[in-house]
Amino acid sequence: MTVSINYAYIIPQRKQVNLQVKQKVGTRCILSMARLLLLLTVMVFLGGCRTIDLDTGFARNEFIHASIIDQREDRFPEIQPLLLSEEIKQFVDMQVGDYPDAQSRIQRLQELLFDQEFLNLQYTDAKTHTAIEAFRLREANCLSAMNLFIGMARHAGVEASFQTMEVQPSWDRRGGLLVLSHHVNATGRFSVQRRYVVDFTPEIALQQLTASVVSDQYARGLYFNNLGVEEMIHGKLDQAIVYFKNALFFEPELSIAWNNIGAAFNRLGNREFAEYSYQMAFNADDTNATAINNLAKLYRLLGNIQLAEQYEQVIERFNNRNPYFHYARGQVALEDSNLEMAEFSFSRAMRLKQEEPDFYLALAMVYEAQGLDMRAEEMRLSAQNLLAGNYAIYRPSNQKLRIIDSSRILRDGAPGITITFD
Numbered sequence: 001m002t003v004s005i006n007y008a009y010i011i012p013q014r015k016q017v018n019l020q021v022k023q024k025v026g027t028r029c030i031l032s033m034a035r036l037l038l039l040l041t042v043m044v045f046l047g048g049c050r051t052i053d054l055d056t057g058f059a060r061n062e063f064i065h066a067s068i069i070d071q072r073e074d075r076f077p078e079i080q081p082l083l084l085s086e087e088i089k090q091f092v093d094m095q096v097g098d099y100p101d102a103q104s105r106i107q108r109l110q111e112l113l114f115d116q117e118f119l120n121l122q123y124t125d126a127k128t129h130t131a132i133e134a135f136r137l138r139e140a141n142c143l144s145a146m147n148l149f150i151g152m153a154r155h156a157g158v159e160a161s162f163q164t165m166e167v168q169p170s171w172d173r174r175g176g177l178l179v180l181s182h183h184v185n186a187t188g189r190f191s192v193q194r195r196y197v198v199d200f201t202p203e204i205a206l207q208q209l210t211a212s213v214v215s216d217q218y219a220r221g222l223y224f225n226n227l228g229v230e231e232m233i234h235g236k237l238d239q240a241i242v243y244f245k246n247a248l249f250f251e252p253e254l255s256i257a258w259n260n261i262g263a264a265f266n267r268l269g270n271r272e273f274a275e276y277s278y279q280m281a282f283n284a285d286d287t288n289a290t291a292i293n294n295l296a297k298l299y300r301l302l303g304n305i306q307l308a309e310q311y312e313q314v315i316e317r318f319n320n321r322n323p324y325f326h327y328a329r330g331q332v333a334l335e336d337s338n339l340e341m342a343e344f345s346f347s348r349a350m351r352l353k354q355e356e357p358d359f360y361l362a363l364a365m366v367y368e369a370q371g372l373d374m375r376a377e378e379m380r381l382s383a384q385n386l387l388a389g390n391y392a393i394y395r396p397s398n399q400k401l402r403i404i405d406s407s408r409i410l411r412d413g414a415p416g417i418t419i420t421f422d
Contacts, residue, residue, distance in 0.1 A: 051286045054314045056295075058279045068245065068261065068273065075246050080132045081147040081223050082216065084155055088135050092152050102158045102190050109152055110198055113145070119214045121145055124199065128226040143219070143226060145200035146186045159188035162219040163197070165211045184222070187213060221251035225260060232264055255285035262294060274298060278388075289318055323352035323359070330362060334369075342366045359382035 019306040084092075095112055099105045113116045122139045129137065129144035131151040140148065153160035159313045166184045214222075229241035242271060244261035247254055262277030275298055281291035296311035319325040330345030343366045364379035 005228065049321070052282070052289055052314060052318050054282075054286075054292065054311070056279055056282060058283050060280075061276060064276045066271060068277065069248050069252060071245060071249050074249065075242065076224070079130065079223075081220065081342075082151045083131060084151045085132050085135070088148075088152065089155055094154050096152075096156045100270075102188075102330070103194075103196070105156045105158050106153065106188075106196050106198070109149065109156065109158075112152070113149060114200075121148075121200070127230060128223060140200065141226075143184050143202045143222060145196075146184055147219075147223075149186050149198055153186070153188070160186050161188060161213050161217070163187045163211050163213050164222075176256065184219070187211075217250050218254075221247040221254050221257065223247075224250070225257045228257070228260055228264070231244075232260070232267075237264050237268050253284040255281045255288045255291070258284060259288065259291045259294065266298065271298065271302060289315060292318075302364060321352065323349040323356065326352065327356075327359060327362065330366075334362070334366065339366055339369055343370075357384060357386045 013409035041062045061196065091112070092109075095118075096105050096108050099108050113121050119135065119138055121134065121140065124139045125141055127141075127144075129140055129147070131144075131148040134140040134144045134148040150160040150162065163185050165185065185200070186198045187195060224243045224247035228240040228247065230242060231237070231240035241261060241264050244257050244264065247257040248261070251257070258277050258281035262274045262281065265271075265277060266274035275295065278295045278298065281288050282295075292311050293315055296308045296315065299308035299311065301303075326345045326349040330342045330349065333339075333341035333345060346359055346362045346366060349356070350363065353359065360379040360383040364376040364383070367373070367379060
């Protein structure tokens with residue numbers, strides 16, 4: 001499936017591909033080339049909290065920096081993603097006003113947004129909307145839906161904040177670009193030990209333990225970053241740069257916006273600004289392998305092959321330490337019925353990140369295909385135990401609201417986390 005854009009990375013695609021990749025695991029194996037190419041291209045951008053060991057020798061260039069972040073005020077004060085119209089406020093008051101406590105109000109709000117008899121909000125990745133636009137059009141991506149939900153929740157007197165999460169390997173080709181998406185949802189607390197999470201696209205596969213609550217200002221930066229990506233997809237590079245600059249006005253260290261404005265400069269032929277922007281992206285976030293990969297491609301384009309190869313080697317080492325790289329490679333192998341490679345890759349992923357239930361479930365599929373039913377059951381039980389014993393992990397489901405009670409974690413006689421779906 002296509003994952004909604006919360007904050008999107010732009011990855012320039014090569015027009016022609018001629019690649020042969022082999023992997024040795026016991027015997028020499030060749031994976032499906034087209035899918036493996038995408039895997040190798042995209043997986044460098046899914047690093048979680050792992051840092052990249054690379055000294056780029058970067059130093060800020062005050063002239064270029066001031067040329068990029070060149071505004072003193074918001075260029076789009078009229079755009080208010082969280083603003084509610086009087087119609088929406090009256091809708092919330094009428095439908096939620098009689099509900100006495102925060103939990104029942106949150107449950108009611110998610111019904112209003114997603115049930116067929118009410119707004120029946122539908123997913124679209126075509127455009128990032130404000131709360132008012134999403135309400136009127138009855139469509140949204142995850143950021144747009146959370147704009148509307150958080151605005152409504154706060155109007156109803158309930159705590160609500162944006163929360164970013166990384167998704168497992170997913171990518172989308174749009175307008176000659178490769179767009180890598182992360183995810184945003186909403187969260188808030190009823191008490192010290194009880195909180196909720198609301199998702200618009202709960203069927204996506206999340207990287208566990210990567211949730212981070214962010215400020216409204218940060219979310220506004222993400223909003224304009226999205227608008228910039230959408231303009232780039234339609235070939236409107238100048239307008240894309242205007243939006244990316246506005247994102248950086250709100251969050252000057254927003255690594256993803258630096259990466260994306262670099263891609264826009266690169267497409268316009270401004271290699272100097274592109275290089276600086278990619279370097280700023282990595283300087284702001286030393287887990288941003290997207291920027292390093294884009295720098296490697298830029299240096300090849302400029303004929304600096306030695307530096308390009310140095311950066312490519314860094315990315316290769318980074319991939320080898322990235323559990324989701326091995327997990328995605330295992331998925332490719334499993335689709336090709338290469339069970340030996342799949343088992344090797346999933347086991348490697350599990351060794352690198354033992355708290356990810358999906359790795360155990362993937363191994364269970366491999367063992368089941370090999371006729372090793374007892375080992376498959378052991379893996380499934382391990383995944384279930386992880387979920388039961390760690391309140392910070394929740395699995396996507398077809399339910400959009402999760403109420404998480406951490407009061408029973410590690411208490412004698414308690415099986416673990418209590419999650420109710422409404």
